[in-house]
Amino acid sequence: MSDFYQNEQDIDRFRNRTLLAGVLVLLCFLVLFARFVYLQILQYDYYTTRAESNRISLVPIMPNRGNIIDRNGVVLARNYSAFTLEITPAKTMGLEETIDGLAEIVEIELKDRRRFKRLLEESKNFESIPIRTRLSDEEVARFAAHRYRFPGVEIKARLFRQYPENTLAAHAIGYISRINTKDKENIETDGQAANYKGTEQIGKVGLEAHYEYELHGTAGYEQVEVDAGGRAVRILSQTAPTPGNNLQLTLDATLQRVAEQAFGGRRGSLTAIDPNTGAVLALVSSPAFDPNLFVDGIRFDDWDELNNHADKPLLNRAIYSTYPPGSTFKPLMALGALTTGKRTAAQTIADPGYFNFGNRRFMDDKVGGHGMVDMNKSIVVSCNTYYYMLANDMGIDTIARFMGDLGLGRKTEIDIPGEATGILPSPEWKQRRFKRPEQRKWYSGETISVGIGQGYNAYSTLQMAHALSNVVSYGRVFRPHLVHSITNPTTGEVRLVEAQPIRQIALKPEHVDFIKRAMAGVVKEGTGSRAFAGAPYESGGKTGTAQVFSLKSGQKYVAGALKEKLRDHSWYVAFAPVDQPKIVLAVMVENGGFGAQSAAPIARQVFDYYLTGKVPGGPAPETENVEGDAGAVIEEEDGHEGH
């Protein structure tokens, strides 16, 4: 305090500066208060929403998938609950160490690890992914004792799809498997994204795929309060899921088994339809596979074996594989001739054993021919020459129009995906099918081959059964369907899948009756007689043989001398009983030789069971070489074209 005035000045300056500081403090606090007003009053709604969405998480609850039962109530697909060991990668201390540690407690095989790795690539880091499925009770207990060592690992009870009949009707039922990227896109296109939030599996093939949205049900959800770590704190509200609808099939499980076993492992397919409703009674593709393998992600070696097997068990031959129908085409040709007025039943031709067309000679398989042949005989003895001439007279356009009307060369709209269109050859079809001009031209010689079901003709057993069913029901066309009714398990409401004809083909009943009688003749005295000897019911049928390759001029077809894969495919189409048909079927055995040899005995066992309840003792036998049903043998004199 050396200088009083100096001191006074200092104090004044100090007080001024203190005052200034105080004002600045107030200003700063006002800025803060303005900020609080902005956040808490002006933006209150926005931040409240943010806080709510922070804390509330919607957790979907998966609905129970609908069951699938056969027409008599036999369960073909259902769900069961089992424990799985699941890892949430984001919550673990280290994925590899966790899995290695788990392997000491529960059995984890190399394939489990492989599958886990694959699922990991497809999922997000915070999703829980199964490392082991179907734990035993003992394993569950052992893990429970050690669970503190494994953060991010949980035991979960999950519903698994189960196909209790294993391979039975596998192709028809199909299977469910993990949703992939493409499925996700489809779900989004179908506007089902919200409903599938918690769903991990989807129908991939067969009925499981076609009726996916019926079977799936509606997801429920829980409003869960979660903390910042995503852990559920408490449940705020719950909306229960609605289980999926149950499907009751038209399929008869026992009939299906009889039909499958009749194949005895041979490659081929069978479609059996009730001509009065379009109900599919059996749909066989042989060999089959076990759909249970796919449910929790198929293991690599299982997939490898199924996918690369020479017999292609995953292929649904009944709807997808098409073959020339061979002589099974003849009754349809005959009906076409009657309907279009190109032939009367009584008109006869003289069969010299061949048909000359231009510079080519189309052979009948009976050397020397069948002599005088009328329409009935042409079917009973399967006379090629009759149909060479008929085809030539009708012309390809008429044939194509009539066969198309019967349902050939177009999809039947059966209720499982993956159906082939087949090939109904016609000049238009060639135009569409081929690129080079010389290929696109229709040669009239090709019409001759079409007449006996060879040439470009290619149909599935489904299509052939459908066409024949349309015939024996006097032109009433039903959509072939595997599902009889859809039941809502909650309300008990039952919806029938249509049993109404979708269209009517203009056929004269007397023409149909004539064809039915002729086909009954085939069974009584023709190419089908051996397979159906002693049957206590009357059935109509027609054998057929589809050529796998064409014989060169002068070669004689000797089945035994050919490698199995080069043997002809064996066809049989049939219906029974003749007067009031209850079942129509088409059977095809790949490389089975003559139709009467392999296919007809299978049809016999199916009819026996369906009409008399007789369960066969074993696979259908192959009858010894039956004459009279070879494919076309064309002697080509200029080597113009082959097929």
Add this chain to the structure above:
Amino acid sequence: MKAIKRLLLNLFSHLDLPLLAIVLALMGIGLLTVYSATSSDGFDKLDKQIINMAVSFVVMLAVARTPPQTLMRFAVPLYVTGVVLLVGVALFGVVVNGSRRWLSLGFTRIQPSELMKIAMPLMLAWYFHKYESALKARHFLIASAILMIPILLVLKQPDLGTSLLIGASGFFVIFLAGLPWKVIIGMGAAAGAALPFAWTMLHDYQRRRVLTLLDPTSDPLGAGYHIIQSTIAIGSGGGLGKGWLNGTQTHLEFIPEKHTDFIFAVFSEEWGLLGNGILLVLFTLLIGRGLAIAAAAPTLFSRLLAGALTLVFFIYAFVNMGMVSGILPVVGVPLPFVSYGGTALVTLMVGIGVLMSIHTHRMLVKK
């Protein structure tokens, strides 16, 4: 009995009741909020914080009884000790969370930068007091050097928040001592010019904090997460708040550091704009009372010390609430008297004690 009564009277004779009332109110808010912030973790930190408060209260009483002349004698030794310890930290410090802030004494760890928050204004106030009435430019230069040494040491740790508080405490002394305006303006301009350079000196995480402040949504799950979640907490509190113990952002762990640096978000969510207003009024009263004490103080030393300490309380409060509400970058500064933590509380209460000492000893000096 009489002896005890006299001792008690003696003990409490140097209290400033307005200041005490304000601090107790803030501590009460602190206890309520610490309880709310920690109760959902299964164990609350209430008893620990009560102990912290009791200890700091005793320290305050002791400091309040110490006359300013005695405090002045501690200025140089405390400052020198502080600098030596900071050098020690730089050489032998313990690294926690990437920062070298602690010095291990074997049985416990101390944070010398905390000491500096008091030692710095004490030292500078002493220095200006010593050269009172003869202040020349060189004195301001030396004062700046005294200020910069510890700041640089703390920045090196790195601890942006503490160096900011130390720097502020020193700067306020120099400012109040009469640093000419042209120098202040010049320094401001120089600082503005040095900003790009300083930017390159900052650590990555410090730079990120500044960038995040400018646009929190640029990194919503990383550096921006804290600010976003605390702003949501404040905003969703609304006018009257969600009610004590009902803050969802708090109890579901969305707020980081919720019982320490971000405790204001917890308070704000549960008590709303009304609570914030009350808090701001309390801090305004605290600072007003402190500045009044400074203005009434008899010596340059006590004026400068009281003024600087008071303005540091303001810096604490402003920086903390500013960062939590998203208008200032995230620096580790607690909300004074409210945030959980013993060390910071003791430092703050030493400051309060100093203010009380200055106020209650002013008559003695005059006599």
